[in-house]
Amino acid sequence: MTTEAVPRTDAGAAFDPGAEAARATAAILHDTLHGTERGVVVDSPPGAGKSTLVVRAALELAAAGRPLMVVAQTNAQVDDLVLRLAEQSPELPVGRLHSSDADPYDKALDALDNVRKSAKAADLAGLPVVLSTAAKWAHVTVDEPWRHAIVDEAYQMRSDALLAVAGLFERALFVGDPGQLDPFAIVGSEQWAGLSYDPSASAVTTLLAHNPGLPQHRLPVSWRLPASAAPLVSDAFYPFTPFRSGTGPGDRALSFAVPSDGSGPDRVIDEAAASGWGLLELPAGHTPRTDPEAVGAVAAVVRRLLDRDGTAVSERSGPAPLTPARIAVGTAHRDQAAAVRAALAGLGVTGVTVDTANRLQGREYDVTVVLHPLSGRPDATAFHLETGRLCVLASRHRHACVVVCRAGVDALLDDYPSTEPVQLGTTVKFPDGWEANHAVLAHLARHRVTWRP
Amino acid sequence: MSLIATLAQLEAVRAGRARPAATVRHRHLSDRPLVFVPLTTAGEAGAPLGALVGTDRDAPRLLVVPQPRDRDLRFAFLAELADIVLPYVESYTEAVEAAERTETDPETGKRVKVEVDLCADAAQVIVPSRAGVDFVRLLGRSMRFRRTAEQDPETPHPAPPRVPLLGRWLTHYGERARVPGSSLLLAMTDLLGRHWATGQSTLEDQHLGALLAWIDPPEDAPSGAEAALRAELARDADGQLLCPPAGPATDPAFDNRLLAPAIERYDRARTALAAAEDGPAADQRLGALTAAEREIRALVASRTRPTWDAVWRGLDLLRELPAGAHVEERWTRDRWSFTGHRDRILAGEPPQPRRDDAVTAANKLATREREQARLDAQEALDDPLVMAGRRLAGEAFAGEVMDVVMTYSEGKRPAPRPLVTVRTEDRPRLGERVKVYRSLGGRPQSAEFVEQAAEDLVVLRIVDKMGRGKEPEAGSVPEKGDRVCFTLFEHEQRGGAKLPDPERTPWTHGGPPGERAAVPEAPDPLTEEDVL
Numbered sequence: 001m002t003t004e005a006v007p008r009t010d011a012g013a014a015f016d017p018g019a020e021a022a023r024a025t026a027a028i029l030h031d032t033l034h035g036t037e038r039g040v041v042v043d044s045p046p047g048a049g050k051s052t053l054v055v056r057a058a059l060e061l062a063a064a065g066r067p068l069m070v071v072a073q074t075n076a077q078v079d080d081l082v083l084r085l086a087e088q089s090p091e092l093p094v095g096r097l098h099s100s101d102a103d104p105y106d107k108a109l110d111a112l113d114n115v116r117k118s119a120k121a122a123d124l125a126g127l128p129v130v131l132s133t134a135a136k137w138a139h140v141t142v143d144e145p146w147r148h149a150i151v152d153e154a155y156q157m158r159s160d161a162l163l164a165v166a167g168l169f170e171r172a173l174f175v176g177d178p179g180q181l182d183p184f185a186i187v188g189s190e191q192w193a194g195l196s197y198d199p200s201a202s203a204v205t206t207l208l209a210h211n212p213g214l215p216q217h218r219l220p221v222s223w224r225l226p227a228s229a230a231p232l233v234s235d236a237f238y239p240f241t242p243f244r245s246g247t248g249p250g251d252r253a254l255s256f257a258v259p260s261d262g263s264g265p266d267r268v269i270d271e272a273a274a275s276g277w278g279l280l281e282l283p284a285g286h287t288p289r290t291d292p293e294a295v296g297a298v299a300a301v302v303r304r305l306l307d308r309d310g311t312a313v314s315e316r317s318g319p320a321p322l323t324p325a326r327i328a329v330g331t332a333h334r335d336q337a338a339a340v341r342a343a344l345a346g347l348g349v350t351g352v353t354v355d356t357a358n359r360l361q362g363r364e365y366d367v368t369v370v371l372h373p374l375s376g377r378p379d380a381t382a383f384h385l386e387t388g389r390l391c392v393l394a395s396r397h398r399h400a401c402v403v404v405c406r407a408g409v410d411a412l413l414d415d416y417p418s419t420e421p422v423q424l425g426t427t428v429k430f431p432d433g434w435e436a437n438h439a440v441l442a443h444l445a446r447h448r449v450t451w452r453p
Numbered sequence: 454m455s456l457i458a459t460l461a462q463l464e465a466v467r468a469g470r471a472r473p474a475a476t477v478r479h480r481h482l483s484d485r486p487l488v489f490v491p492l493t494t495a496g497e498a499g500a501p502l503g504a505l506v507g508t509d510r511d512a513p514r515l516l517v518v519p520q521p522r523d524r525d526l527r528f529a530f531l532a533e534l535a536d537i538v539l540p541y542v543e544s545y546t547e548a549v550e551a552a553e554r555t556e557t558d559p560e561t562g563k564r565v566k567v568e569v570d571l572c573a574d575a576a577q578v579i580v581p582s583r584a585g586v587d588f589v590r591l592l593g594r595s596m597r598f599r600r601t602a603e604q605d606p607e608t609p610h611p612a613p614p615r616v617p618l619l620g621r622w623l624t625h626y627g628e629r630a631r632v633p634g635s636s637l638l639l640a641m642t643d644l645l646g647r648h649w650a651t652g653q654s655t656l657e658d659q660h661l662g663a664l665l666a667w668i669d670p671p672e673d674a675p676s677g678a679e680a681a682l683r684a685e686l687a688r689d690a691d692g693q694l695l696c697p698p699a700g701p702a703t704d705p706a707f708d709n710r711l712l713a714p715a716i717e718r719y720d721r722a723r724t725a726l727a728a729a730e731d732g733p734a735a736d737q738r739l740g741a742l743t744a745a746e747r748e749i750r751a752l753v754a755s756r757t758r759p760t761w762d763a764v765w766r767g768l769d770l771l772r773e774l775p776a777g778a779h780v781e782e783r784w785t786r787d788r789w790s791f792t793g794h795r796d797r798i799l800a801g802e803p804p805q806p807r808r809d810d811a812v813t814a815a816n817k818l819a820t821r822e823r824e825q826a827r828l829d830a831q832e833a834l835d836d837p838l839v840m841a842g843r844r845l846a847g848e849a850f851a852g853e854v855m856d857v858v859m860t861y862s863e864g865k866r867p868a869p870r871p872l873v874t875v876r877t878e879d880r881p882r883l884g885e886r887v888k889v890y891r892s893l894g895g896r897p898q899s900a901e902f903v904e905q906a907a908e909d910l911v912v913l914r915i916v917d918k919m920g921r922g923k924e925p926e927a928g929s930v931p932e933k934g935d936r937v938c939f940t941l942f943e944h945e946q947r948g949g950a951k952l953p954d955p956e957r958t959p960w961t962h963g964g965p966p967g968e969r970a971a972v973p974e975a976p977d978p979l980t981e982e983d984v985l
Contacts, residue, residue: 038960102916103886138950159962160815164950166959187633187821197811197962199818210963335847338882 047224095124194425228276264451287376324351385433461650469676590627596620777835852877
């Protein structure tokens with residue numbers, strides 16, 4: 001007998017991201033189409049192809065002849081899914097259920113012949129796939145429930161929103177990113193903390209509390225995050241469910257035609273281009289939320305990113321210019337975003353996205369510039385410590401992320417350990433914001449450029 | 454905290470006196486509120502020590518539990534409380550007015566108008582502080598599942614007849630107090646804190662004496678700040694606070710030096726009375742017991758009376774403010790809530806369950822979020838000072854109309870879409886397609902942001918409330934020179950989605966509640982620790 005070399009799959013073997021992701025997707029689709037449970041839960045780290053999975057599952061369910069409803073959280077997400085579906089399968093008739101407000105959907109949908117749009121669910125009856133927001137679905141009543149549903153961004157959906165729509169379907173695929181911002185309520189909900197159906201908890205928390213046996217999958221590869229970012233984001237925000245980047249260290253490059261002028265912004269840009277991360281540290285100090293120096297520093301970095309004529313090379317395409325559309329600025333508060341917009345306008349920059357973490361969820365850019373949520377603060381509140389906020393801000397980029405922050409945040413974190421009251425019966429979320437913030441700061445400290453504007 | 458609140462606090466620090474945070478009163482105040490000043494026993498959750506209660510500021514009723522661990526005495530206290538509170542509440546259940554409510558017809562499933570009774574007014578309970586609201590809730594929970602001898606002859610510790618009913622009302626009031634803008638059960642510190650800004654933290658504002666000292670310092674005090682410090686710290690020669698805390702918790706120095714010895718004397722007198730062998734001895738010992746009880750009553754009265762007076766002083770201050778325009782509307786919602794609870798009791802429904810089911814919890818959360826948004830909008834519309842705060846936060850802007858250009862929408866029937874240019878010094882957070890609203894005769898009129906023509910010039914397109922014709926109705930479009938105020942937040946709240954009935958709770962939320970808890974709820978079982 002001769003022995004043949006058998007490919008081994010132990011830890012020492014090379015990690016093939018494409019194959020790993022394909023295996024995970026196949027298992028998810030199998031459970032969705034042929035499983036016996038009423039629900040399937042998929043955890044997806046940032047940029048792991050969640051939308052691609054949703055589109056693929058929708059197409060396969062439609063092909064199997066199962067009427068499908070898709071629940072997303074915002075109109076933009078619904079429109080994005082409709083466009084992706086049409087791109088993949090231009091012939092498939094799709095229903096877009098929308099609100100009766102003015103301009104309820106993206107005008108780009110009007111150009112698609114196979115997409116029927118209506119504010120009434122009855123007009124869309126019989127279509128293989130109907131998509132809408134959770135808020136709109138909540139107003140729909142049906143005699144016979146849909147055979148299947150896909151709930152997108154399920155971790156950002158509140159439990160009470162799921163309660164309002166769960167009667168519409170028999171089985172469902174729940175997809176979402178557990179590391180992003182938790183849903184919130186504008187009034188206190190401590191009264192229900194610890195109840196399995198706490199209406200302010202996330203939909204997945206409630207679903208799994210009542211149905212612990214549901215199959216849970218996760219997508220193992222982030223195609224968005226570069227090799228420099230995936231390990232940090234995975235360790236800091238997904239310590240028990242690690243993931244890898246789909247690309248290797250040399251697959252992406254960011255370069256600038258105009259050399260550095262030696263200023264702080266230019267030095268931090270070079271550091272970020274080389275290593276994927278850059279920390280522009282301003283002198284310590286307590287400032288108002290719209291810290292003029294920090295806001296000015298953010299605007300200066302963006303201005304220099306554009307002035308220096310950047311080129312991004314990635315596995316997806318050849319060299320592509322770093323245009324304003326490929327840059328985003330992330331902040332914690334809306335007034336900070338407004339201040340940055342004003343500062344950018346003052347420097348003549350247009351077309352760069354500036355938004356809060358909440359609104360940047362699910363978006364992707366080549367380079368992001370982040371105003372650290374704790375910069376200049378005298379205290380560390382639960383809002384500013386929230387793990388999801390930092391995770392969103394630190395995981396929007398394909399190439400590099402520049403964080404602008406005042407010195408002293410590490411000391412601030414040590415002065416304010418988490419003091420949220422412990423509620424009986426609630427699942428403690430790991431990691432807590434305190435620890436995640438420290439992990440990110442410790443990593444950023446290796447890419448620090450100090451600057452006094 | 455908003456920028457304008459911080460500014461008001463800084464001004465208060467500089468002036469040494471509270472600054473107004475509102476120009477109108479944003480909560481309803483009854484003509485005849487019931488004031489309730491409870492005290493609790495340290496270390497014994499839910500063991501009342503005593504209370505001052507009543508509707509007459511000059512004649513409060515004093516209720517005292519001389520030995521708070523004695524359950525019979527506690528029941529006697531609760532029965533007495535029920536005899537005061539329930540007649541007050543029930544005095545509002547009789548007078549009704551006719552009102553309409555939309556209900557779903559069970560047969561056709563259509564929404565139909567039904568004529569129903571609405572209580573013309575409702576009972577209002579005022580407690581000194583937020584902790585008092587929690588105590589009301591706790592009392593309600595401890596009473597509503599109790600069984601009376603009439604309901605259950607077998608029950609080992611029957612409650613006095615009206616105690617469970619009081620528990621249901623207090624529970625209802627405690628739950629309603631969680632609804633933003635509601636006024637059935639109010640804490641005086643919250644009321645004052647809403648209308649004045651002091652130079653101390655909101656935590657310190659929970660001290661009613663200190664809060665009042667900032668707002669209305671005594672004439673001999675050099676400043677509100679010093680009067681507040683005195684209210685918090687000053688003690689007499691015996692080490693007792695001059696201004697006792699508003700409760701329900703008491704000052705430890707009072708507990709240790711005055712209350713504990715008095716209760717011990719009472720206990721000794723009781724033991725002695727029980728051991729009395731003949732009539733004359735019993736008479737004498739009964740005298741000693743009565744004296745010991747009178748002593749505790751005097752102690753409780755001495756700690757609650759200052760708070761009682763402070764609550765009424767606070768009511769005086771608040772009544773000097775005119776009521777906000779939307780206060781009456783919110784009070785009507787409170788009356789609906791009151792009427793609803795009255796009807797549930799009349800219909801013989803069981804007490805509120807210990808925990809909400811999934812659907813009830815979701816409905817409550819949705820209602821409270823809607824009421825919070827409604828309250829925020831209404832307070833701003835009612836009060837220029839609150840609106841100033843929203844303007845400062847970029848959520849509203851006010852200014853003068855500089856120009857109006859008439860344009861029309863495209864389509865078969867062109868509708869007026871006037872372009873209005875407003876000059877404002879505010880810095881609203883306007884972006885592409887942002888909608889703004891202004892109040893037009895109490896109804897919101899919407900407009901779209903068109904462009905920022907200059908740093909202080911905002912161009913808007915009015916889109917509705919101009920009538921059906923080609924020409925806008927008179928007065929529906931602002932004119933050059935008008936002062937206008939637009940908000941970025943909506944003035945009215947849409948109703949939320951209808952949730953399934955509890956018996957149709959879906960599988961994602963554990964299915965109908967009946968399937969899990971087939972056994973009806975019983976009160977907590979007695980443990981050894983319960984009987985001391």
